[in-house]
Amino acid sequence: MPKALHDLHVMVTRPAHQAEGFRQRLELAGAVVQLLPVVEVRPLENPQAALTTLAQLSRYDTAVFISANAVNYGLSLLDMQQGEVLQTLTLGAIGKQTARTLQQHGFTAHWIPQQGFTSEDFLALPQTKQLANRHILIFRGQGGRELLADTLRERGAQVTYVDVYQRVCPQIDANQLKSLHEQQQLDIISITSSEGLLNLLVMLGNPDWIKTVPLLVGSQRMLATARQAGFTGTIRIADNPGDEAMLQALLHWVQEFQP
Known part of the structure; x- marks a missing residue:
């Protein structure tokens, strides 16, 4: 029986030292996870x-x-x-x-x-x-x-x-996102701070394509930041940016599209 997030491609943008717990939860649910920290502490x-x-x-x-x-x-x-x-x-x-x-x-x-x-x-x-x-x-x-x-x-x-x-803002190459997007291997990006969302745009050079990718965000404030920055795609809001709340919001989002 397929897992709830079977083959869903999720980009996790938490700081590197805080990402492992969320990645493990996602992979246990069947997701394919890529890590791209957008804030360095x-x-x-x-x-x-x-x-x-x-x-x-x-x-x-x-x-x-x-x-x-x-x-x-x-x-x-x-x-x-x-x-x-x-x-x-x-x-x-x-x-x-x-x-x-x-x-x-x-x-x-x-x-x-x-x-x-x-x-x-x-x-x-x-x-x-x-x-x-x-x-x-x-x-x-x-x-x-x-x-x-x-x-x-x-x-x-x-x-x-x-x-x-x-x-x-990390000094790393974020262009892997574009390749994943072109290969249809970027279903949703998880964002846990408004600062991180804006850093992502800086790291990519603020291209138009990223603003159509679905987002999973941890608050109404992040939603407002995303819309103000020009994101027009689907944005799913979790109750908070904690691992469990973000996972539950993602599960509910996937269930909405299941027959």
Whole structure:
């Protein structure tokens, strides 16, 4: 009996160190998977500013982690004493995956959206509504959105960002996509961030053909980014960009076309 995704050709664009779990799920369901990372996550070239901020960690009562990468790279910059200080703070995690990553390192997140993974979901938590006299440190990658800090400040908090890693557009040849497309071996491209989608266009030189290829995206915001960038093909939206949600959205998409 054929598997649910039998011979479906899927391009996975997650960062290389985060792609294996999704690839395994897809292949178990019968898909043919190609990997093309469109975002590269790297340590900071110069971490001095981050180290200076983290040396004053005891000034804060709350620390918020934007992503699992923010957890892994942020904690790698802490010394033992700073780690002990972090244990005493109220910890926030934007999304359950970020909370799980904190837990793997021995930390418990106190503020976690039960649904969703965005700054908007985090800001909907009742704990974030009244923040007078709160001193909040936000762990993130360079160049993230300002919505979170701006809103927390409007609600009375004093907020500082600490950039603990960087995201860059990979310097790799993406033209394999065109060959796969021409050979009818590119059925859908999985996209897990708006930044990654825009990087893909840069890597390819923004050709028209890519904008007709179906996309699997992890949020309404990614859908809006794709449409604004000129994508006219089918776009399937998952509940979130996690592996399981993306797989379920893909399974539902395939089922719609089965007789």
